[in-house]
Amino acid sequence: MATPDFSLAELMIVAASEAWRDNGEVLASGLGIIPRLGASLAKVTHSPELLMTDSEAFLVEEPIPVGPRGNYEPKYSGYMPFERVFDCVWHGRRHAMVGPTQIDRWAQSNLSVVGDYSKPKVAMLGVRGLPGNSINHLNSFFVPMHSKRVFVEGEVDMVSGVGFKPERWSDLMRRDFMGIGVTVTNLCVMDFAGLDNAARVVSLHPGVSFEMVQENTGFPLLKAEELGETPHPTAEQLDIIARLDPHNLRSKQLKGDPRGIRKPEEVEL
């Protein structure tokens, strides 16, 4: 069978969808177009048991296409306003994929400020729900531009989401509800499943070498034993993605909308 042509965004959507495999009946929250399409693809294909919302206040069993809906009529199955999302967070049956501004070697994340806290160089959104999400349920990360600015050398400037840095925890705090899933970037898929939760590269996108990833990461990375190439989207997955994203918003998520299969010299860093 001929390999279908696909974009890097589509490869990342498929990689993101794997984050929610075998999670059970959790609320799948993909924040941003690629994570949301990833969650939707997971529900349509391998994990129909996932709970999903219309990104506003209602539960749906059929993921809602992103962007203007035309004649599409959402089919609602329940109600999930913000307050109930909070209930889900604290109860733990949720897996979110978020895009923090910084991530460190301990999987701590930052969505608040870059620079000095009292007079930041850049003030972003604020910690939002990151402290509560990160300590209560599984979280994955989405990084559209893999760089040392995101994967910082030291600790993130403002720890908004918890990680595995022992000094941040007391023995009496419960750490067993937290978990870090995968990190999907424009170069690779990573996890924090090495020894002592060290970051590992699990798969490399076509044309990307481990060395390229390491050079653009502020902390040392391990190679997962099973390190290979990130699985390519199948024709069926591409059809579903096109249906879930009829306006091709996915083409606007990554700078230059790169092709999925790139030669090393075509990989933009």
Add this chain to the structure above:
Amino acid sequence: MNKQMTSAQVVAELRDGMTIGFGGWGPRRKPMAIVREILRSDVKDLTVVAYGGPEVGMLAAAGKIRKLIFGFATLDAIPLEPYFRKARQAGTLDVMELDEGLFQWGLKAAGMRVPFLPARAGLATDVLTHNPELKTIRSPYDDGEELLAMPALNLDVAFVHVNRADRLGNTLVTGHDVYFDQHVARAADKCFVSAEVVEEKLELTKATARFNTFERSLVTGVVEAPLGAHPTSCGPEYGWDMTHLKEYSDGAREDSGWATYVEKYVRCNEDEYRERNGGAEKISALPLPIF
């Protein structure tokens, strides 16, 4: 019983240094007609408590905020609230930055009249580092778990915008999400509600009565404010005004931006405000955002 007031009467109740909370969420169903009235007043040194949208940026730009208690400030479609960002980066804003859920817990503790509620959110993060007033406690039970004791966020005054209200203080929120307004209302000594429509007395069916999310005994005053959430959204009636929000946001890049905004959209009455935004008909027809 008639709790109807004007927004000027409501704002006259504010005193310098008060802690005030806002209902709504980001650019959604914010009591903006009242915010504009606060901007017209000389009240200052406020502690503002909000799931922040443009009310936070505007009050910051006007120099009225002494301290901001928040989980985020955003215009959604424009992710970064421009004047919040400006004030934050200038280092002029004293902040208590909280997890969204902790924020809810603080309001709930206030509404329950307890000093704190326990939570895990915030532990092992810089929310604790930067808020030394937040303490942890140890569970008195066998588990002995260490938890964050989220203190009550007691409000002097709360402002909430709703779809319908009556002169008695009964309210209906008919949008898809009621957000956390019931907690904001209950956390406050006085809650003033602005409403798209104020009726003599709501006469509801069982089905519509369910859109009432907090009882009138929490409501001190009711202000009729048609299109009073503009430029934020007020589902199911109208969406946020992207043109207006963009103009507001773009202005933040210029030194005179805020003064220009005030001249155009604050130094006027609400009738003129609606006219300057294309008129009531146009605002009513603003499409609801698609998520």
